[in-house]
Amino acid sequence: xxxxxxxxxxxxxxxxxxxxxxxxxxxxxxxRKGEFATITGKSGCGKSxxxxxxxxxxxxxxxxxxxxxxxxxxxxxxxxxGIRNGKIGFVFQFHYLLNEFSVLQNVMLPGLKLNxxxxxxxxxxxxARLDQLGIRLLAKRKAYQLSGGEKQRVAIARALINDxxxxxxxxxxxxxxxxxxxxxxxIFRDLAADYLQTLLIVTHDETFASRTDRTxxxxxGKIMDGQL
Numbered sequence: 091x092x093x094x095x096x097x098x099x100x101x102x103x104x105x106x107x108x109x110x111x112x113x114x115x116x117x118x119x120x121x122r123k124g125e126f127a128t129i130t131g132k133s134g135c136g137k138s139x140x141x142x143x144x145x146x147x148x149x150x151x152x153x154x155x156x157x158x159x160x161x162x163x164x165x166x167x168x169x170x171x172g173i174r175n176g177k178i179g180f181v182f183q184f185h186y187l188l189n190e191f192s193v194l195q196n197v198m199l200p201g202l203k204l205n206x207x208x209x210x211x212x213x214x215x216x217x218a219r220l221d222q223l224g225i226r227l228l229a230k231r232k233a234y235q236l237s238g239g240e241k242q243r244v245a246i247a248r249a250l251i252n253d254x255x256x257x258x259x260x261x262x263x264x265x266x267x268x269x270x271x272x273x274x275x276x277i278f279r280d281l282a283a284d285y286l287q288t289l290l291i292v293t294h295d296e297t298f299a300s301r302t303d304r305t306x307x308x309x310x311g312k313i314m315d316g317q318l
Contacts (some may be wrong), residue, residue: 096121096255101151122288157256181246183260188233
C-alpha cells in the first residue's frame with residue numbers, strides 16, 4: 091500500500107432535531123493508495139453518515155479531514171465541489187444516470203464539468219473507461235435501455251473519468267442480483283489490484299466485505315474494528 095489518500099482525525103457528528111444525538115464518536119481513520127476497504131455495520135450505526143463527511147458533502151462536524159494530504163476544513167462549498175469532482179469518484183446503490191443521455195454522454199459529464207481537458211479528449215478518456223469495463227459497445231445506447239448491472243458499470247466508468255484519488259461507494263451492490271453484484275465486486279477488486287485505485291465502500295453485505303483488503307466495522311457511531 092502507498093501513501094495515505096484519506097485521513098479522518100477525531101471526527102464527531104451531532105444531529106440536533108428534535109434532540110441532540112451524537113451520530114459519530116471520535117472517528118479516526120486512514121485509507122492508503124491502492125487499498126480496497128469497506129465500512130460495515132448494522133443499519134443506523136453511522137456508516138453512511140461517515141461517508142458523507144469523508145466525501146465532503148457534509149461539513150457540519152467536529153474534527154479534521156484530509157484528502158490526498160490536503161485539509162478540507164474551512165474551505166468554501168465551491169472549492170469543495172471542485173475537489174469532489176476532481177479527486178473523488180462516487181458509486182451509489184442507485185446509479186443516477188440521466189436516462190435520455192447516451193452511455194458515453196453520462197460518463198463524460200464529470201470530465202466536462204471539471205474542464206481539465208478539451209471535450210474531444212474527455213470523449214477519448216470516456217471511451218477508454220468503457221473499454222476498461224467491457225462495455226464499449228454500449229456507448230451510443232441510452233441509459234434507460236440498459237440492465238441494472240450495465241447501469242452500474244456505466245456509473246463506475248463515470249466515477250473513474252477524472253482519475254480520482256479515491257472511489258467512494260454507498261451500497262453499490264445493494265440493488266443488484268447476486269450475479270451482477272459479483273461482477274461489480276470483481277471490477278472493484280481489479281481496479282485496486284491492477285490500477286492501484288483506492289476504494290472505500292459502505293456495505294451491509296458481509297460476504298462482499300470479507301473479501302476486501304480491510305473491513306472497518308462500526309457500531310453506535312464508533313469504529314469497533316479495522317481502524318488503521
